[in-house]
Structure formats: C-alpha cells, structure tokens
Amino acid sequence: xxxxxxxxxxxxxxxxxxxxxxxxxxxxxxxxxxxxxxxxxxxxxxxxxxxxxxxxxxxxxxxxxxxxxxxxxxxxxxxxxxxxxxxxxxxxxxxxxxxxxxxxxxxxxxxxxxxxxxxxxxxxxxxxxxxxxxxxxxxxxxxxxxxxxxxxxxxxxxxxxxxxxxxxxxxxxxxxxxxxxxxxxxxxxxxx
Amino acid sequence: xxxxxxxxxxxxxxxxxxxxxxxxxxxxxxxxxxxxxxxxxxxxxxxxxxxxxxxxxxxxxxxxxxxxxxxxxxxxxxxxxxxxxxxxxxxxxxxxxxxxxxxxxxxxxxxxxxxxxxxxxxxxxxxxxxxxxxxxxxxxxxxxxxxxxxxxxxxxxxxxxxxxxxxxxxxxxxxxxxxxxxxxxxxxxxxx
DNA sequence: GCTTTTCGTTGACATTTGTCAACGGCATTT
DNA sequence: AAATGCCGTTGACAAATGTCAACGAAAAGC
Numbered sequence: 540x541x542x543x544x545x546x547x548x549x550x551x552x553x554x555x556x557x558x559x560x561x562x563x564x565x566x567x568x569x570x571x572x573x574x575x576x577x578x579x580x581x582x583x584x585x586x587x588x589x590x591x592x593x594x595x596x597x598x599x600x601x602x603x604x605x606x607x608x609x610x611x612x613x614x615x616x617x618x619x620x621x622x623x624x625x626x627x628x629x630x631x632x633x634x635x636x637x638x639x640x641x642x643x644x645x646x647x648x649x650x651x652x653x654x655x656x657x658x659x660x661x662x663x664x665x666x667x668x669x670x671x672x673x674x675x676x677x678x679x680x681x682x683x684x685x686x687x688x689x690x691x692x693x694x695x696x697x698x699x700x701x702x703x704x705x706x707x708x709x710x711x712x713x714x715x716x717x718x719x720x721x722x723x724x725x726x727x728x729x730x731x
Numbered sequence: 732x733x734x735x736x737x738x739x740x741x742x743x744x745x746x747x748x749x750x751x752x753x754x755x756x757x758x759x760x761x762x763x764x765x766x767x768x769x770x771x772x773x774x775x776x777x778x779x780x781x782x783x784x785x786x787x788x789x790x791x792x793x794x795x796x797x798x799x800x801x802x803x804x805x806x807x808x809x810x811x812x813x814x815x816x817x818x819x820x821x822x823x824x825x826x827x828x829x830x831x832x833x834x835x836x837x838x839x840x841x842x843x844x845x846x847x848x849x850x851x852x853x854x855x856x857x858x859x860x861x862x863x864x865x866x867x868x869x870x871x872x873x874x875x876x877x878x879x880x881x882x883x884x885x886x887x888x889x890x891x892x893x894x895x896x897x898x899x900x901x902x903x904x905x906x907x908x909x910x911x912x913x914x915x916x917x918x919x920x921x922x923x
Numbered sequence: 924g925c926t927t928t929t930c931g932t933t934g935a936c937a938t939t940t941g942t943c944a945a946c947g948g949c950a951t952t953t
Numbered sequence: 954a955a956a957t958g959c960c961g962t963t964g965a966c967a968a969a970t971g972t973c974a975a976c977g978a979a980a981a982g983c
Contacts, residue, residue: 611877624867677873687795708929721972
C-alpha cells in the first residue's frame with residue numbers, strides 16, 4: 540500500500556529513503572478508502588489533511604450562488620489532493636473535494652507532515668518539487684484561461700491529459716475548462 | 732536602496748538579519764533602472780534573474796498568434812518579477828516582462844540566489860512564504876476565471892487591488908481580467 | 924430484470940463578449 | 954503652438970458561449 544508513495548517520493552526527491560525513513564513515512568500516512576461521491580473536504584471545513592491517491596479518481600470544485608459546480612482540479616493515481624490555502628492558513632475552504640471513483644488514499648495530518656519534513660529530508664525535497672510543478676501548471680492554465688478560445692483550451696487539454704478524457708465524463712472536463720457541457724459537445728463535434 | 736528589500740525579507744521571514752547577512756544580500760542584489768517599455772525579459776529568452784521592484788510598475792504578458800497581448804501579471808513596489816517556469820527549467824520563456832513606468836529594480840542572478848538560500852536562511856524562508864502566497868493567489872484567480880462573470884471578476888479586482896486601478900490603464904486591467912478594453916469600459920459604465 | 928439516474932447530444936433562442944471603426948480628450952514631444 | 958500618440962468611450966454588428974428543454978443511450982442501483 541505504501542510502496543507507491545515511497546517510490547514516488549524517492550523519484551521526485553531524486554534520492555532514496557533509508558529503511559528508517561520509510562518506516563516514519565509509512566506510520567504517518569494512513570490508508571483511507573473513499574466511496575464514490577464521498578467527501579474528502581467540504582466547503583467551509585478546514586483542510587487538516589493532505590491525501591495521496593494510490594488508486595482512484597477525485598475532483599476539487601467550488602459551487603457558485605446558482606449552485607453550479609466549477610471544477611478547479613481533477614486528480615487520479617499519484618496526485619495529491621487538498622486545499623492549500625485552507626491548509627496553510629487554517630481558514631474555511633472555498634472548495635469541495637470528493638471521490639469520483641472509489642478511491643484509496645494515503646492521508647497525512649498537518650502536524651505529522653510538518654514533523655516528517657524535519658525527519659525525512661527527501662520528503663521536503665519532494666514537496667518543494669511538487670510546489671514548483673504546481674506553480675508552473677497554474678501559470679500555464681491561467682494564461683490559457685485568459686488567452687485562448689474554448690476550442691484551443693480543449694485541444695490542448697486533450698493533448699496534455701488524454702488519460703483524463705477516459706476517466707472523467709465530459710461535463711466535468713467542460714467545467715474544468717470553464718465552459719458548459721453543451722459547448723464542449725459542440726466543440727468536439729466540430730473537431731471531427 | 733537595499734533597505735526596502737532587507738526590511739521586506741525580515742518581515743516575511745518573521746526574523747531579522749544579521750549585519751553579515753545584510754551584506755551578503757546587498758552584494759548579490761544589484762540595482763537596475765528600467766526606462767518605460769524597456770524589457771526585463773523577452774519571450775524566447777531564458778529567465779536568469781529575478782527582480783524585486785523598489786519603485787515603479789511592470790507587467791508580464793504573453794502575445795498570441797494575432798499579436799494580441801495577454802497580461803498575466805501586474806506588479807508594483809515590493810513585488811517580484813520573473814518567469815518561474817523558465818527560471819526553474821532553464822527553458823525559453825513564453826512571456827515578456829517590461830516596465831510600464833520607469834522602474835528601479837534589485838536583480839539577483841540564479842546562481843547567486845541559490846547560494847544565498849544556503850547562507851541566509853531567512854531569505855529561503857521568505858521565498859517559501861512568497862511561493863505559498865503565489866500559489867494561493869493563483870488558485871483564486873484560476874477559480875475566478877472559470878467561475879465568475881467578467882463583471883464579478885472586475886469588481887473583485889477593484890476591491891482587492893484598488894491601487895492598480897490608479898496605476899495601470901484600463902486596457903491592461905481588461906487584459907489581466909481576460910476581456911477586451913471595450914467590454915471593461917461597458918462594465919464600468921453599468922456599475923454606476 | 925426492471926427502474927432510475929447519469930450522460931452526451933441537439934435545436935431554438937438569449938446573452939455575453941468580441942470586432943471594427945470612429946471620435947474626442949489628454950498628455951507628451953517637437 | 955502644432956503634431957503625434959495613447960487612452961477611454963461609443964455604436965453597429967458579428968461571433969462565441971450560455972440557457973433551457975427534450976431525447977435516447979448507457980450505466981448504476983435495486
């Protein structure tokens with residue numbers, strides 16, 4: 540169960556873990572199973588855990604005044620879930636995070652993670668690497684949102700994340716791209 | 732000249748610098764003056780410096796196939812400028828960064844900054860704090876881009892950054908919000 | 924196996940936003 | 954003072970996208 544995570548850490552930290560470090564990590568990250576539609580975090584709640592997806596698929600989204608859901612993130616195996624702002628500031632989250640498919644997570648508590656960063660340097664390195672990747676991805680997505688047409692956003696997405704097209708229904712993809720499901724349906728039709 | 736930066740660092744690192752550390756920082760950060768419209772970074776170039784704005788106003792933007800500029804960031808006093816992706820990956824940047832007003836910067840080279848992080852722990856702390864703030868701001872802006880109408884994006888922006896309304900012309904604000912200057916003009920008219 | 928939900932599509936129409944051209948005001952330059 | 958360029962606004966119109974309703978197919982639940 541923890542093997543995937545341990546391998547993931549050494550891969551992104553570019554260094555391997557000692558047996559002791561592996562033990563520390565395995566102790567702090569607890570397995571958790573989520574059923575379909577089950578919440579990992581609900582709007583208004585404080586994000587006190589981060590989760591690593593071992594198997595499954597999840598989404599993070601906000602809900603507007605009209606009750607419409609807006610997907611800010613889709614995540615499958617080997618992705619991290621959690622709301623960074625709420626986690627860092629201990630403020631109520633603006634987002635919901637739930638399981639789209641039945642999902643196996645390894646979750647870690649805030650305090651434990653902060654300790655682990657001291658004890659397992661590779662984990663801190665990995666976290667920094669993830670932060671950087673996340674920052675770069677956000678910048679690109681933001682630029683796409685203000686610069687590109689819905690059609691280009693979709694074809695870029697399909698090129699960059701073909702696996703998501705299989706994994707998530709079109710209305711979630713549409714929401715992620717900031718358009719309605721009807722518009723996405725028409726764009727796809729036109730791309731043939 | 733360096734006073735502003737030194738104070739900024741201790742403020743965000745929540746710790747003060749020794750005289751030796753101040754010396755190291757002051758040596759590594761070189762003053763640079765940019766005239767209006769002068770580039771700090773051009774598309775295709777690799778971002779080898781980061782800049783701290785002591786006085787002035789700048790913008791970061793991409794240019795699409797039609798030659799239209801899309802502003803991804805506006806920055807004034809006490810902001811950092813640079814393209815993170817290019818800086819981290821040493822790849823050609825997708826963005827231009829230039830001075831909107833005459834600007835005084837303190838710039839630091841990649842290698843020097845990496846060394847400084849070892850020698851001045853407070854600087855590394857500050858950088859981490861900036862990374863976190865940047866990540867939170869990106870998440871919010873992304874959510875706004877896919878969730879809110881142009882009108883709401885503008886009024887939120889006006890509430891959060893009233894100083895920018897004075898500092899930058901409307902067509903730059905419009906671009907930052909992902910709309911045209913005509914649309915922004917009409918939105919403003921309607922908000923009265 | 925049957926029922927219920929979810930999903931994707933389509934049509935008709937409304938709304939939002941963009942495009943293009945023109946104009947006047949204002950500041951800067953010469 | 955005149956000329957120039959930049960800026961914000963407006964009108965007429967076009968294009969993109971959203972809304973609402975309906976339908977059938979597929980999947981999920983019972």
